[in-house]
Amino acid sequence: MFPGARELRSAPGGGVFGDSHGMLDLYIRKDAFKRVEELSLKFIGGVVHRTDVRFRSQSSSENLTEFSAHVSKQHALPAEFWEAPSGATGKRSRVMNRRGFSVVVAVDDGGSNSLSIVDTTADGKGGRP
Numbered sequence: 001m002f003p004g005a006r007e008l009r010s011a012p013g014g015g016v017f018g019d020s021h022g023m024l025d026l027y028i029r030k031d032a033f034k035r036v037e038e039l040s041l042k043f044i045g046g047v048v049h050r051t052d053v054r055f056r057s058q059s060s061s062e063n064l065t066e067f068s069a070h071v072s073k074q075h076a077l078p079a080e081f082w083e084a085p086s087g088a089t090g091k092r093s094r095v096m097n098r099r100g101f102s103v104v105v106a107v108d109d110g111g112s113n114s115l116s117i118v119d120t121t122a123d124g125k126g127g128r129p
Contacts, residue, residue, distance in 0.1 A: 049122040064107045
């Protein structure tokens with residue numbers, strides 16, 4: 001478990017069958033999080049099951065291909081495993097399913113990009129988020 005997991009699990013509404021909520025002080029490493037607008041962690045049984053990060057876009061012209069290439073490089077993921085882009089005008093996404101986890105990147109026309117990493121084995125379904 002991660003530091004503070006026991007406290008989150010013992011909090012009202014926390015535990016194995018409830019959601020665990022906590023706060024992270026992103027200003028500790030402010031430069032590393034300067035593009036992060038929102039960070040969300042979902043736990044199952046005290047273990048991180050899903051991580052969602054919403055970013056402020058560096059530029060409004062950053063497209064889905066550029067963003068997925070950036071995510072591949074930053075996280076050492078093979079770029080050739082991204083599925084074809086999907087979605088409607090306004091929000092497009094790409095998915096990569098690999099060995100028990102899914103990575104989803106999405107780009108909004110409104111200027112925010114998101115990254116989700118999901119442990120697909122933890123939900124017992126083995127599928128997409």
